[in-house]
Amino acid sequence: MQQKNLERWVYPAIFYHDGEYIGVRFPDLPGCVTFGDGAQDALAMAKEALGGYLLTLEDRSMPIPSPSPFDKIKTEEGEIVAWVEVYPLLLRENDRNRVVKKTVTLPCWLNAKAQEEHINFSSVLQEALREKLGV
Numbered sequence: 001m002q003q004k005n006l007e008r009w010v011y012p013a014i015f016y017h018d019g020e021y022i023g024v025r026f027p028d029l030p031g032c033v034t035f036g037d038g039a040q041d042a043l044a045m046a047k048e049a050l051g052g053y054l055l056t057l058e059d060r061s062m063p064i065p066s067p068s069p070f071d072k073i074k075t076e077e078g079e080i081v082a083w084v085e086v087y088p089l090l091l092r093e094n095d096r097n098r099v100v101k102k103t104v105t106l107p108c109w110l111n112a113k114a115q116e117e118h119i120n121f122s123s124v125l126q127e128a129l130r131e132k133l134g135v
Helices: 039-058 088-097 108-117 121-133
Strands: 009-018 021-025 033-036 078-088
Touching: 009 039, 021 039, 033 039, 039 078, 039 088, 078 088
Parallel strands: none
Antiparallel strands: 009 021, 009 078, 021 033
16 A cells, blocks of 8 residues: 555654664665664654655655554564654645755955845845746
């Protein structure tokens, strides 16, 4: 069964201590692995890895595997299983609104004048683009 366009994705993750880090792997998602400095960091990284992995599958129109039932997950000594959930619509919105850095070229005299006036270049560029695009 494919989990496409759901409000949330929930998958079992295996957490394990790997030297100084806590490693995380998703048994249903080959190659979806990460780690964190501690439990909270590992969980945050697990959510990021899960979201990125599943959004990539979705973007490429690849099948999204169903999560295994909790009682079917095989672990080794010292490993624990926990559910990790992400919200695809929220992830897409966050990605859409993330800030990107752009390099612009302008005459030196214009740069100097703008700096004298303490003009925020990013704000001016955003305003100009919104006006130009009508958004």
